[in-house]
Amino acid sequence: MTDAAPPSPPRPHLACVGLGMMLGAHLTPRARGWLEGADVVWVAASDPLVEAWALALNPNSRSLQGLYAEGRPRQHTYREMVETLLAGLRAGRRVAGAFYGHPGVFAQVPHVAVARARAEGFEAVMEPGISAADCLYADLGIDPGHVGCAHYEASQLLFYRRLIDTSAWLVLWQVGLAGDRTYAVRESSAAQRQQLVERLLRDYPPEHPAIVYEAATLPVGRPRIETLPLAGLAGARLHMHSTLVLPPARPLEPEPLHGAEPAVSIRSATPAG
Structure with a gap:
């Protein structure tokens, strides 16, 4: 053996x-x-x-x-x-x-x-x-499948040509670093953030609600959900982990199908994952 x-x-x-x-x-x-x-x-x-x-x-x-x-x-x-x-x-x-x-x-x-x-x-x-996105959906009560939800890194939106659909939710990540090109700081300046505000004001009115969101990290803590006018965002208290959320500014516009009103495409009762 x-x-x-x-x-x-x-x-x-x-x-x-x-x-x-x-x-x-x-x-x-x-x-x-x-x-x-x-x-x-x-x-x-x-x-x-x-x-x-x-x-x-x-x-x-x-x-x-x-x-x-x-x-x-x-x-x-x-x-x-x-x-x-x-x-x-x-x-x-x-x-x-x-x-x-x-x-x-x-x-x-x-x-x-x-x-x-x-x-x-x-x-x-x-x-x-x-992820913070999962927490954001739960804390703010957002269903990304309802009217749509677009996610961008804040500086990417500022440095590149991107089209914003204002009928959907807009989520901008790392908004506390918006405008920084050095990748060496933990917070950008108010002047740099103002550039982001000016970019967003091309598509949204100055009084449009801007939600600053930070997920809770402790079971006894609460998330930060602070709403302010978009025009005042540059002076807000922002961190590297702060996320900016803009609600839709206009309703969905139906696309005619061969001259007929299209069927509703929002599948609120069908889970996607």
Whole structure:
């Protein structure tokens, strides 16, 4: 009778998972499994309490926040984060990256790291989490399938030619950085934000409601939902994680079908996912 062959060592892999927005409440069982089973976990969460909680899930957890530095372009930091994740993978480890919210939503590092890992022949997965957009829909009572909802990064709307459909909801992310081209600051200036206001005033009246939204990160906390006139946005208290939401400014306009009134296309009773 021969001895059984020893089990094969676990294969190195990369898992980029989402922590969700709220401390401890949004982590899925699958995401927790990737974190607890990793040889090394790298955590990137801008909220110190969320990061401390995530670091405690695995004794081999470390923070990526130390790679940020005031005045250093964020693109340099992002490249270093990717290399940090891949270094453990190339050393034969099971690596997990834990990211705030959803790892694929306004998060460049997970996308690049997963693509690079797969290109080098490693197993790599992205595990979704509850994003700020998910919280926004719930907290503001918005159904994106009702009249439509467009999402843009605030500076992208400012620097590129984009068409705004004012019959739909408009969501602008990272509005606290609007107008900054250096990628090295945590907040843009009021003058830079005024440029965004002037761009939006081409399509909306000055008194149009502008909602500043920030998701709650603690179970005992509440989201920030502050409404002000669009013309006063530049002077508002804005952060890197602030999101701007503009309600529709006009109703949907029916498109005639061969001279007949079209059927209603809003499928409010049909779930989309």
